[in-house]
Amino acid sequence: MTTRKSIALAAILGLVALLLGAFLLLSGRKDDEIPGVTYKPAFVDASAMLHLVDVLASDALEGRASGTPGSEAARGFIRKRFEEIGLQPWLKTGWEQPVTILPRPELPEPGPGANLIGWVPGKTPGAGPVIVVTAHYDHLGIRDGEIYNGADDNASGCGALVALAAHFIGHPPQHDLLFVALDGEEVGFLGARALMRDAAIPLGRVALNINLDMVSRSDAGELYAAGAFHTPELAALISEIAATAPVTLLMGHDRPEDGPNDWTLQSDHAVFQQAGIPFLYFGVEDHPGYHNPGDDFSAITPDFYVRAADTLVMVTRAADTILPEIFALRRAPAEPVQPEGKPE
Numbered sequence: 001m002t003t004r005k006s007i008a009l010a011a012i013l014g015l016v017a018l019l020l021g022a023f024l025l026l027s028g029r030k031d032d033e034i035p036g037v038t039y040k041p042a043f044v045d046a047s048a049m050l051h052l053v054d055v056l057a058s059d060a061l062e063g064r065a066s067g068t069p070g071s072e073a074a075r076g077f078i079r080k081r082f083e084e085i086g087l088q089p090w091l092k093t094g095w096e097q098p099v100t101i102l103p104r105p106e107l108p109e110p111g112p113g114a115n116l117i118g119w120v121p122g123k124t125p126g127a128g129p130v131i132v133v134t135a136h137y138d139h140l141g142i143r144d145g146e147i148y149n150g151a152d153d154n155a156s157g158c159g160a161l162v163a164l165a166a167h168f169i170g171h172p173p174q175h176d177l178l179f180v181a182l183d184g185e186e187v188g189f190l191g192a193r194a195l196m197r198d199a200a201i202p203l204g205r206v207a208l209n210i211n212l213d214m215v216s217r218s219d220a221g222e223l224y225a226a227g228a229f230h231t232p233e234l235a236a237l238i239s240e241i242a243a244t245a246p247v248t249l250l251m252g253h254d255r256p257e258d259g260p261n262d263w264t265l266q267s268d269h270a271v272f273q274q275a276g277i278p279f280l281y282f283g284v285e286d287h288p289g290y291h292n293p294g295d296d297f298s299a300i301t302p303d304f305y306v307r308a309a310d311t312l313v314m315v316t317r318a319a320d321t322i323l324p325e326i327f328a329l330r331r332a333p334a335e336p337v338q339p340e341g342k343p344e
């Protein structure tokens, strides 16, 4: 008996030691111990952000093509993060705005699609100008037997979107901020079009779209802000942030003379631009992984990515500060303006 008791006690003590060790190991893990990251972020949770990118860009999600189970799984992981950070669903019906995914040759019977819409209330919730931060979570799926994981395009934008939302939940903005994970970018901006068309967001209140698409991979440490050509007044804001940003923040890629390097119509912000709403698109120069099976988590530049995310917080904060002025820069909308306020 005694021996058995001793063994039992020893086993319990061993278990306690094991749990304590695990606890210390986990609690001792800090941002400064993330492989490849030496920069100390001022605003974002780098570890959580990188983990989400790793998950979204894993082979298990099979490239997140819209209308596939991998895309649905990606949506589930992002929704879980929205809930964990304490973001609020914008729609009365919950997080998801349905998006119809059109059949395509490689997927004749697509499953349902959806945007995820959350928001952080400002000082006058439900009134005044808003910023809509967007990032698409879909990618190219499997082609010729190869998985296109889309780590930079655009698991990185989704990670940054959640990191921004988490920051502003802890540091409330002046104006309402909407955070939208968009479906269907790679198949014709379907999510962004649905967002605008279905009045899922209060279009009449949208002052600015901040679109994040490919923000994690730059050996040169360069992040581009496109959009100031179309709304020249935004150049001052970008210049001001560039002066102290932890990345090299450049303007460009938004002029007709840039030809194929004019990114104005190349991601979801195009839909806002066409509706007369000022946009700022953030992304990196095309790299060898662009729309290539090599766009893997192992190929992103984590230190740059964390710096970029901090920079995006700085830009969003600065825009929030002068949002009524930015709202005044809207051009005549190409589509009817929607009613004010939160949808009932």
Ligand SMILES: [Zn+2]
Binding pocket: 136, 153, 154, 185, 213, 214, 267
């Ligand atoms: Zn993209």
